[in-house]
Amino acid sequence: MPTALQLRLGRQLTVLREEVGLTWEQAAAHLGVHPGTVRRLELGQAGKPKAMAVRTLLELYRVPGEEVAGFMEQVKQANTAEWWNEFRDVLPEGFGSFVSLEGAASLIRAYEPHSIPALLQTEDYARALFRTDHPAASDKELDRRVELVLERQRQALTGRAAPPTLWVVMDERALRWSYGGAAVMGPQIERLIADVERPNVQLQIQRHAAGAYSAKQGPFTLFRFVTAPELPDYVYVDNLTGGEYLQQRTSPYLESLDRMSAAAVPLKHTQEFLRDIHQRKWAQPEVSKMHEVSESGNTNGEVA
Known part of the structure; x- marks a missing residue:
């Protein structure tokens, strides 16, 4: 079971992906990873989220630049030892x-x-x-x-x-x-x-x-x-x-x-x-x- 921060970040990525009409497979192809990797990330089950992968997904999902910094701060917090x-x-x-x-x-x-x-x-x-x-x-x-x-x-x-x-x-x-x-x-x-x-x-x-x-x-x-x-x-x-x-x-x-x-x-x-x-x-x-x-x-x- 992941932490609350990992769950929240994963849920936000799910919403963003669905808003642009992409599937796990399409997002995974853009990252060059298996679809299961994207699914685990969205479920908070991927362990510490990788900053580069999250940033790449945010760009794919057309997240405005001014909002990206907020997401990356969440990634930093999710990777901090509890x-x-x-x-x-x-x-x-x-x-x-x-x-x-x-x-x-x-x-x-x-x-x-x-x-x-x-x-x-x-x-x-x-x-x-x-x-x-x-x-x-x-x-x-x-x-x-x-x-x-x-x-x-x-x-x-x-x-x-x-x-x-x-x-x-x-x-x-x-x-x-x-x-x-x-x-x-x-x-x-x-x-x-x-x-x-x-x-x-x-x-x-x-x-x-x-x-x-x-x-x-x-x-x-x-x-x-x-x-x-x-x-x-x-x-x-x-x-x-x-x-x-x-x-x-x-x-x-x-x-x-x-x-x-x-x-x-x-x-x-x-x-x-x-x-x-x-x-x-x-x-x-x-x-x-x-x-x-x-x-x-x-x-x-x-x-x-």
Whole structure:
């Protein structure tokens, strides 16, 4: 899966080619390459785009000279090493594309049934979550994974001049499952209470009492690019073996998010709901491991 910059450049080249009525084969003949090379370039699958090839195509597509410079700047950016390359040691395979989409999207909508979304996690919560998911990891590896989460937050939310709207529907269980006990969960809930004050953060809770959920699958994320209309919506579906990126079958996921949002706690009541969870569950002395096991059958179960 390519980066957001490669996808955008490829889509723009597709539009330009179609506007002048040329086929992949004709464009490829002009470049002296196989048609598959042009196709991969347009799909963002050619790796780092070659500046000379792009410039030649722009001339073929009769792009005005004053616009060529803008395209070539995009080529330069697409060829620049992304910030997450320094986290290759802990970045899951194929997840660099997710981080790229996350940092470029204008709207991020997500369903999260199991844990607090990474973009809203405290440092201590992220560490406790990773320690649970990777029990054999060294302290150094855990530190690196936490650093990646914090940098994702900066790149996608706090460090952008125009941050995206983040709209998440969470399962109530994610607020009740104990990662690190009250000493971790209390500040994490407090962080969420503060985050929903931000105009670009919309958090809704799917209550147990709401009954059957419209999303029976695991977590997924939808990315929309208002400032890059060339790009379609993308959906990332998380699973145990990694994840899947969808471009053409995103409508069911958007509809599912809409149904869950309609059934969830209204946005105006989210803070009240979070404060109630915090007061009744996490503003108390840390519950014992024995109690957690007795209530859930595992060490990270729901605290009653």
